[in-house]
Amino acid sequence: MRPKNLSGIFTQKFWWIGSTVIWYSWSLSTLRQYSRGRALRNTETVAILFADIAKSTPLYELLGDARAQSQITRWLSALEDITERFKGKVIKSIGDEVLCTFPNTHLAVNAGIAMHQVLDLMPVEEIAEAGSPNLYVGIHFGRIIKEGHDIFGDSVNVASRTVALAQQRQILVTEQAALQLGPDAVPHIKMVDTVIMKGKQEKIRIHEYIWEQIDLTMMVNQSTETTASTRRLELVTAHGAVVVDQNHPCATIGRQSHNDVVISNQLVSRSHARVEYRWGRFILTDLSSNGTYLLQDETDPRFIKRDEVTLRGSGQICVGGKKDTLPECSIRFLLTSS
Structure with a gap:
């Protein structure tokens, strides 16, 4: 009888064992990465607020780059302090804009009002005639995806497009956000427009939260000289x-x-x-x-x-x-x- 090719048999067995080990290692690594990704990518339903300092570009012409950037940084720092005071989280600052989230729309609206008010007390330093900056504020309520310290998702895009529709000193809220405010807010809510936002099929109703009427009446009555x-x-x-x-x-x-x-x-x-x-x-x-x-x-x-x-x-x-x-x-x- 011809002897069996033992070397070939051993080679096949070692190849099978090696392949099994590699497959097991790859599967374990993939599972760990998936679990780690699941831990870092969570969903949450929150109020998303964008606050944009109005027309900051001319400030660079007025003050120069370094002084203008320093002034805008002080304003953004004040907005971030307001966010934390109203139990919000600052996600990031982008140029002259801040993105933050709040547990509910009520806190987001109150923070938006406080942001307007605090900037009224912070005129441009050294140039009194330039006055104080104004804000655009946009708020949406919906589900977000959290990954690390950043947030993503359709709700973030809607909030971003809402602030782009705002005029100076306005607080605009989507219908989803307005519905979270309750009956006490009805006198302050005025529907502004119905829009179709890019990438969405259905129309979105945009409302203004009117916050300034009482304040402006008091301002006229108390300070005619100003x-x-x-x-x-x-x-x-x-x-x-x-x-x-x-x-x-x-x-x-x-x-x-x-x-x-x-x-x-x-x-x-x-x-x-x-x-x-x-x-x-x-x-x-x-x-x-x-x-x-x-x-x-x-x-x-x-x-x-x-x-x-x-x-x-x-x-x-x-x-x-x-x-x-x-x-x-x-x-x-x-x-x-x-």
């Missing part, structure tokens, strides 16, 4: 006048009824333009499809579209078309200082 020295700009139409100043830093113009100046014409966009008080200047920003014509300083009409320009002296803002073709869409403006 308001008397403030620069102001009047927007005048056939239906009345709207004032923009440091206490009312933004006025919106558009076709929908929620705007401060309503122009009922199909050539006017729903949210067509806005006029803002920004660092001692008045800025006209066009947001429309058809653009805006500006007449000032006795010069030829200037056409702006998705752009901004500084208003000076007096003149006319013509939304949707020129004054001679759409006189009903013309708004007179007058800048005064007393």
Whole structure:
């Protein structure tokens, strides 16, 4: 008889044992990684708040890079302190914006109000005429994914897009967030718009939490000297006048009824333009499809579209078309200082 090939048998057995060990090691490593990932990636339902310091870019031109960055850092630090005071967690600061979470919408809204109020007490250092900064605040309530010290998910995206819709000194909340506030908040809630956000099929209702009415009344009653020295700009139409100043830093113009100046014409966009008080200047920003014509300083009409320009002296803002073709869409403006 021919002897068996023992070396071949041993080789096959060692190969099988080695493969088994490798497979077991790989499976154990994969299981550990999965378990570690499960431990680091948790879901939680919270109120997500974005607070964005309004129009900080001109501050760099005013102060220079180093001083402007130092000033913004102080403001962000104050916002982070407010977050912790209202039992929130600061997730991160991004440029001139802070992202944080709260156990519920009630705490998030109260924190948003306190953020506005604390920045009112922190004017730009060394340049008093620049005044205090304003905020955009957006809040959503929903499920997030936590990974390490960061958060992700659709709810974070909705909160981010909500703050992008806000005007200066506004607190905007989604319907999901507003429903968490309860009946006591109803007098403070006003529906602003219904929007379709990028990446979502259903429409989302956006509400404003109105927080400033009582404070502004007290401010006018208690300090006429302060308001008397403030620069102001009047927007005048056939239906009345709207004032923009440091206490009312933004006025919106558009076709929908929620705007401060309503122009009922199909050539006017729903949210067509806005006029803002920004660092001692008045800025006209066009947001429309058809653009805006500006007449000032006795010069030829200037056409702006998705752009901004500084208003000076007096003149006319013509939304949707020129004054001679759409006189009903013309708004007179007058800048005064007393």
